[in-house]
Amino acid sequence: MRTYLLRRCLYMIMILLGASMLIFFLYSLTPGDYVDNNMNLSEQRKAELREIHGLDRPIIERYINWMANIFKGDFGYSLAQQRSVIDLFQDYIWNSFLLAVVATFFTWFFAVVIGVLTAYKQYSLFDTLVMIGIFAAMSIPSFFIGLFLIKVFAVDLKLLPPGGMITTGSRAVGWEYIKDVLHHMLLPVAVMVMLGVGSLTRYFRSNMLDVIKQDYVRTARAKGLKERSVLFRHALKNAMLPAITLVGFELPGLFGGSIIIEKIFNWPGIGQLYMQSFTVRDYPLLMGFTMFIAILTVIGTLISDILYHTSDPRVRL
């Protein structure tokens, strides 16, 4: 196990180094940065700013500096917002996390329940309808469904707010504040659940179908257990086991925000921050964000692998 972990970590660092290079050179290849695009600055001031932020140095040197700082946990300094990227992340990340954690919870909940039921009633009308629903969910363009729901529920029916996290100008605290946020969360969470639930339901359905045929399920039924306890206690436990590997893959989604959803619903999360910075070409922030997600992805994959190996003793490292 230890040698395996060591090898994995080494490989992880290699991949991240490669990723950082690709990200850095791709972004610095793009001409025009925040200093260039700012019309209010004089030529002299621009040159000064470039010197302060090291933009006049050769590209290799800039990369090495950037990389060295990331190892120290410093993702750079946002030129547009005049704050360090890490600080900005800390401000926005929890909003993204709130949205993602609630959406992930409901996605898994619905996927497990529907997956178990459709597996139990395979080829029934219910199963067919769910299958069609799953295909529909997997085929929705996320930005379109977001816009469509805003149009229906916020603009036409005026039931829900069209976007944001709290009502503009609201100074509510305590319970009122929580209610306000929940009200604003409803639509984005609904869209995120809709987008994610399709493939996960399919996954649980097919796992359940495998498990239901096993002998121990027959034994449980033969013992005269209630069908509900056979399905949800005996079968589901084993159907859930392979799903443990998916937990790690949720990591980038939980903390990395969702660019499209946050943009459409004007949610003050990290994805929205990315889009804002994109329009002004605030490269330190853009690079920091991309690198951050890459790191989360790599860590998530590692967690998945470890969980997979520890959950199933048959798998040798």
Add this chain to the structure above:
Amino acid sequence: MSIPTTTTHTARARSPVEASSSLWRQSIRQLSKNKLAVSGFIFIIFMFLICFIGPLFSPYADNKINPAMMHKPPSMKHWLGTDLLGRDVLTRLLQAGRISLTVGLASMALSMTIGTILGIISGYYRGIVDQIIMRTADLLFTIPGLPILFIMGALMSEWKVPTDYRLYLVMLMLSIIGWPGVARLVRSQMLSLREREYMQAAVVLGLRDRRKLFHHLLPNVFPLLIVIATLSIGGAILSESVLSFFGLGVMPPTPTWGNMIDAANNVIDFEKRPWLWIPPGLAIFLTVIAINLFGDGLRDVLDPKQKK
């Protein structure tokens, strides 16, 4: 002496052409029993026909700007109304469909080609070549796709790529994101196929590598490739629409479904003129559903191991 005679005998009895054609025919027969897949297929054909032939019969196909007809709601004359330049939305929707479907198909073809060739090579030769190819794929998996597509889109804008060429670059961008998945799948198939008896026979016969790879191994991954190809068209259409919606993909005046929905970024168009952005959204949605249903039906038939 009897053994060689029997082998040649069976080999002659089942000539490769005959065997494969009956396999295909069998698959088609099986597929035609799957109602969802068939309706998906019919819808895809319908969409292609209407997008490529429809505009020829439209009186508004020249996209002439008509200030008198700006922002008209749907009517008998303009079934889906007109846009801010007085152009017919239905005609533009169909013309956009041409582009969106072409981008979907072309970027699929490109990523399939790159992915298959690299996957075959790395699964067959293994060793250092495999390492290089697969580590590159890992790298592309690690970096989030959307930011990379965005920055490539911005790169095109900064380099002032003419709008006509953006179309082709978008296809290329999508296939850069798409090939690693294909390569992984093909490689994993390769690893098991290369150990089969018929490959040992191919080695014993002293066939050249090229012949082994493209005449013996490739045909055996073909069913799988068809399935991934079908399913990835849907994904490519979705990615293109996201990019174009954010103004980083194909740009107007070339219409695509994605950049038509861009109208929703304008508050008045969004609230008061839904005919501008709802039809292209539905078009994407229905086309992608149809593709996914058909692709899933194909998978059941061609890749029975996956069937559930």
